Structures are given as structure tokens and as C-alpha cells.
Amino acid sequence: MKQPFFLLLFLLAGFLSSFPSQADEITVYSHRHYPSDDVLFAKFTEQSGIRVRVVKAGADELIERLRAEGDNTRADVLLTADAGRLHIAKSADLLLPLESETLTERIPEAYRDPDNTWFGFTLRARVIIYAKDRVNPNELSTYEDLADRKWRGRLLARSSSHIYNQSLLASLIAAHGEAEALNWARAVRRNLIRAPQGNDRDQMRSVARGLADVAIVNTYYLGLMHNSPDPQDRELAGRLAVFYPNQDGRGIHVNISGGGVVKASRHPEQAQKFLEFLVSEEAQKTFPQTTSEFPVLAGVELSDLQKSWGDFKADTLNLGKLGELNVTAVRLFNLSGWE
Numbered sequence: 001m002k003q004p005f006f007l008l009l010f011l012l013a014g015f016l017s018s019f020p021s022q023a024d025e026i027t028v029y030s031h032r033h034y035p036s037d038d039v040l041f042a043k044f045t046e047q048s049g050i051r052v053r054v055v056k057a058g059a060d061e062l063i064e065r066l067r068a069e070g071d072n073t074r075a076d077v078l079l080t081a082d083a084g085r086l087h088i089a090k091s092a093d094l095l096l097p098l099e100s101e102t103l104t105e106r107i108p109e110a111y112r113d114p115d116n117t118w119f120g121f122t123l124r125a126r127v128i129i130y131a132k133d134r135v136n137p138n139e140l141s142t143y144e145d146l147a148d149r150k151w152r153g154r155l156l157a158r159s160s161s162h163i164y165n166q167s168l169l170a171s172l173i174a175a176h177g178e179a180e181a182l183n184w185a186r187a188v189r190r191n192l193i194r195a196p197q198g199n200d201r202d203q204m205r206s207v208a209r210g211l212a213d214v215a216i217v218n219t220y221y222l223g224l225m226h227n228s229p230d231p232q233d234r235e236l237a238g239r240l241a242v243f244y245p246n247q248d249g250r251g252i253h254v255n256i257s258g259g260g261v262v263k264a265s266r267h268p269e270q271a272q273k274f275l276e277f278l279v280s281e282e283a284q285k286t287f288p289q290t291t292s293e294f295p296v297l298a299g300v301e302l303s304d305l306q307k308s309w310g311d312f313k314a315d316t317l318n319l320g321k322l323g324e325l326n327v328t329a330v331r332l333f334n335l336s337g338w339e
């Protein structure tokens, strides 16, 4: 007789505890590592009453953790950089398709999943930076041109194991096919002055110090160097300029920082509200000023630094395509000898 009673009590306790105490808090698994995100999330809490608990780790680790936790996860939102990674999370069936007019109306089609599982909220431009004192921008034109012999020993780029380069190569595969993309990777590797090492900022520091003339990097890192607490980084950044390639063709290669609601989330509505907040005008206008990322929402003002780089036209290829082509890009990089 006693057992069903205790069982009922147990279920009731579980029911009560899963409701009011947790519904006002969401857990965000974030690969982003900017202090400004905390400020932004606090604004969301202020407006919605929903607290944001952030778990920070690398993207691969967070995706692995979501896989392992399955239905028992406490995560409600996954935030990361690069559509390639979001595609991996989607392919692993970790993300929930959303119906949100706010998200689909505010985010251009190219920057969100056609199946509505992930959404970009900032844009990143992977372009060419050059040493102002040694390169005439007239020498520069396209990504394809970086394969030309004239850049032999003048070029720097990070390792091909990084997803930013894999997504760039995926965009070249989409534009030209595998054979040409492989030739490009081979030729660009030959033009590198040294075997790839370090991150995007290291490439820029080396260009500023005269090791090479140009590098392939994401522009927000130049913004972070300009705004760095380290005076040396600020000084080095001043020697560099941004070049937007392929302006007469498909446009620059862009990627996103984005996110989705975790499929096993216990607070999908609150999680969706959080993503919607990230594309609000209030949130969008903070990104250029804090992280030097570009907003996805049209009409949002850029930072003075971003304005100084000029306007650009971006490739309109749906970024989901980069995820689909990632495996091919990795294979071609391996064949190319680009470490």
C-alpha cells in the first residue's frame, strides 16, 4: 500500500521542482569567449526575467558533450562560430527546428539553416589583410589570385585544420569545383613563406613585422588588435589594412557566429526568446562596437573602424553548403600539402 503513495509523492516533487524554479533560467553552451557577451546576456535577463547560465568550452567539446548527455542535458542553447560546426550539430540531430518569424525575417536567408535549426547572429568576413607600407592594394584582387606566383614567399595563413580555412576552401569548391579548389590550395600553400603556425592574430603580427606582405584572416581579429589593451598589438594593427576580394564576382567569403535551440532542451520557448533577443536591434548594434563582428540585421550602424574598411559585397551562398562540403574540403587540404 505504501509504495504507490511514495511514488506519487516522488513524481509530484519532481513535477514541482522541474517547473517554477527552472523555467526562469536557461543554460547556454557557448564557444564564444567575449566578456561583452556577458553584458549582453544580462540585458536579456533584465528584459525577460530569464537568467542565463553559460557553460564555455570549445565547439567540438560542447557538441560531444551534447551527444553524450542526450535527453539528460541541461543545455537549452548552443552558440558557436562557423556554420560548418553548426552543420555538424544539426547532422548529429542535436538541434530543434524553430518556427520564428523574428528569426527568419531578420536574418538573411544565406545566414540561417534552410531547415531552421541554426541561425547566424553575427557575420565574420574572412578576407585579405596587407602591410600598408609594402603592398599597393591594386596588386590585390581575388582569393583565386593568391595562388599566383607573384605571391610566392609573401603570404601567410593559419593551419588547414582550422574550420575557418576549411569553410573558405568549401566556398571555393562551391564556386569552382573540386579540381580547381585543390589546385588553389596547392598553389597557395606553395606561396606561404612558412609552414602554417599560430592563429589569425599571429599571421597579422607577422605581416606587420615584415615576415610576409599579406595574410588570410577574419577581420574582427584586426578589430580586436586595434582595441587591444596591449599597446604593441595596437601599434602593429596600425600598419595593416583590409582588402575585400572578389568584389567584381561572387563577393567576400563570410561566415557566422550563430546558434540553435538544443533538441532536448526543457525550456525551448525561453531558449527561442534568447535567440530572438540576439537579433534584436539592441543586441545587433553592440557587436560592431564590442567584438568588431558585423551585424546580420540590415541597417545597423557599423563601428568607425569597420566603416574605415569600406563597403563590401558578400557571397550569397547559403552557409549550410559550407557544412555539407566540409569533409571534401578537409580531404582536398590533405591532398594539397597545406598542413
Ligand SMILES: [Fe+2]
Residues within 6 Å of the ligand: 081, 218
Ligand atoms: Fe575566431
